[in-house]
Amino acid sequence: MKKIVLLFALLSIGSASASTTWIPIKRGKITIxxxxxxxxxxxxxxxxxxxDSSGGKxxxxxxIQHASKYKIQVLNEKGIWVDVAxxxxxxxxxxxxxxxxxSEYFQVRVVACNYNTCTNTGTYSLGYSFRKKVVFIHxxxxxxxxxxxxxxxx
Numbered sequence: 001m002k003k004i005v006l007l008f009a010l011l012s013i014g015s016a017s018a019s020t021t022w023i024p025i026k027r028g029k030i031t032i033x034x035x036x037x038x039x040x041x042x043x044x045x046x047x048x049x050x051x052d053s054s055g056g057k058x059x060x061x062x063x064i065q066h067a068s069k070y071k072i073q074v075l076n077e078k079g080i081w082v083d084v085a086x087x088x089x090x091x092x093x094x095x096x097x098x099x100x101x102x103s104e105y106f107q108v109r110v111v112a113c114n115y116n117t118c119t120n121t122g123t124y125s126l127g128y129s130f131r132k133k134v135v136f137i138h139x140x141x142x143x144x145x146x147x148x149x150x151x152x153x154x
Contacts, residue, residue: 020035020036020068020115021035021036021065021066021068022034022035022036023035023036035068035114035115035116036066036115037114037115037116038066038114041120041121041122041123042064042066042067042111042112042113042114042121042122042123043064043112043122043123044111044112044122044123044124044125044126045061045062045064045070045110045111045112045125046061046062046125047061047062048060048061048108048110048125048126048128049061050108050128050130053093055093055095055096056093056094056095056096056097056098056099056100057093057094057098057099057130058091058092058093058094059072059091059092059093059094059108059110059128059130060090060091060092061090061091061110061125062090063090064112064122066114067112067113067114067122068088068113068114068115069086069087069088069112069113069118070086070087070088070089070090070092070110070111070112070113071083071085071086071110071111071113071118072084072085072086072087072092072094072108072109072110073108073109073110073111073124074094074098074105074106074107074108075105075106075107075108075109075127076104076105076106077104077105077106081109082105084098084108086113086118094108094130099130106129106130107127107128107129107130108127108128108130109124109125109126109127109128110124110125111123111124111125135148135149136148136149
């Protein structure tokens with residue numbers, strides 16, 4: 001009987017749009033409303049788009065059903081992913097401090113989170129570059145690397 005009530009509650013609530021899916025549980029005259037937290041990990045956000053905005057770059061993605069929020073990370077020059085924000089929207093504006101020409105950050109990625117946490121809740125999206133950097137490796141006559149130079153997208 002509990003499975004039928006749970007299924008009915010899920011069907012009547014519908015899909016969440018970057019907001020928590022709530023499940024009402026009624027016991028007599030008392031109703032408790034709990035957040036739905038899936039037992040499986042969320043899939044990675046899809047269709048990530050990067051567009052210019054007045055203050056930097058806007059990152060947007062498709063909603064994942066039952067996700068309550070999303071964590072945004074940027075990749076720095078040392079190869080370390082740095083947490084930037086947690087949002088309940090399916091888009092976020094990274095200001096020019098993260099995306100500008102002199103910034104140390106090169107890529108962005110997103111993960112879906114449940115109501116309680118963003119730790120180990122889903123698969124991260126691929127890293128998407130908002131600034132291109134090309135590394136040229138200069139070699140000697142024998143092919144051994146002797147220097148590197150860089151060219152960045154203007």
